[in-house]
Amino acid sequence: MRNLNKLIPIEAAHQFINEHFPNCQGALLAGSVVRGEATETSDLDIVIFDNNLSSSYRESLIQYGWAIEVFVHNLTSYKQFFEMDYERARPSMPRMVSEGTILKDDGVIDSIKKEAMDILSNGPKEWSKETINTKRYFITDALDDFIGCSNRAEELFIANTLAELLSEFVLRTNRQWIGASKWILRSLRNFDERFSNQFVEAFDIFYKTGNKNQVIQLVDYVLHPFGGRLFDGFSLGKS
Template identity: 60%
Template sequence: MPRMITEGIVLKDKVILDGIKQEAETLLHAGPERWDEATIKLKRYFLTDVLDDFIGTSNRSEAIFIAGTLAELAAEFVLRTNNRWIGSSKWIHRSLVEFDVDYAGAFTEAFDLFYTTNDKSKVIHIVEGILEPHGGRLFAGFSLGKGS
């Protein structure tokens, strides 16, 4: 919403709109609320789970849908752990480009390679690279609903 407000064109000028646009710009530049360690751990777990499903399936139809989920979760993880806004649909790509144009290209290329040739290697590499600075894949010792 803040992006839509800052990029929108005012059709009927009212004094109040300048303040709203300024507030939206401030929100955009500040970035989203930072994820705490518990959230990062939870997101690592789910990203690891989907990555393992992707690696483990030999069913092309399943892999296509798993890859879609993996792309969304991986983009969310890399953007949010770098204090960046996320989006959905076309805004995922736009948010990745805004974060790092070269990284967005490599991310897109990895998934395009999978979709066109069934080669999973670059997707796996991208996702493992996203997880690595935060401790890598997470399964061992992880549980929900129990005290640590």
């Protein structure tokens, strides 16, 4: 049922800032409402920069008819989150900052946005040959389990693991950002829409019919430029 007391996003965000962080130096509204992708269950992602705080924190609450996720930082703590996101190749914080609509700015937002956009444009660090081979091995292992499995319930979960490993491999070997949940597909589409369609089709056919052929072909296609499947001769941690 529609919430008749629900404010429009920008109004709700401004009211939230005025009530909870009136002395902050900067604030942004980010997430799906800014990208024009909001659904009935979307929340408001609000990023706060307040130099009166000693440390960062995250909080969830419901106000003005909205579920609100607030990410609170001082003027240096956000850098640690930028760095962590860079290391894991999932740029959640830089993305929120770069795309965010300014709610308040005492002259700090431009430089922080530039930092975020520089991180995003440069992409994650390149994988080493050792990392690529390790990932090849684990994809091969999951694929072997997938091919050999005849238990439908187990197949579903193996397929999920294989999809995550394969999407990560495609993106990271091309120095692209990765994602989780819905951001797996969004990251693939941002990189190569045609490949992302093939990826979805292969797994969709398996989930609907149980036919594994397109998933197997997709994995072999992705691994081929890097030497294909890897099992024989692989070692990890051997001195």
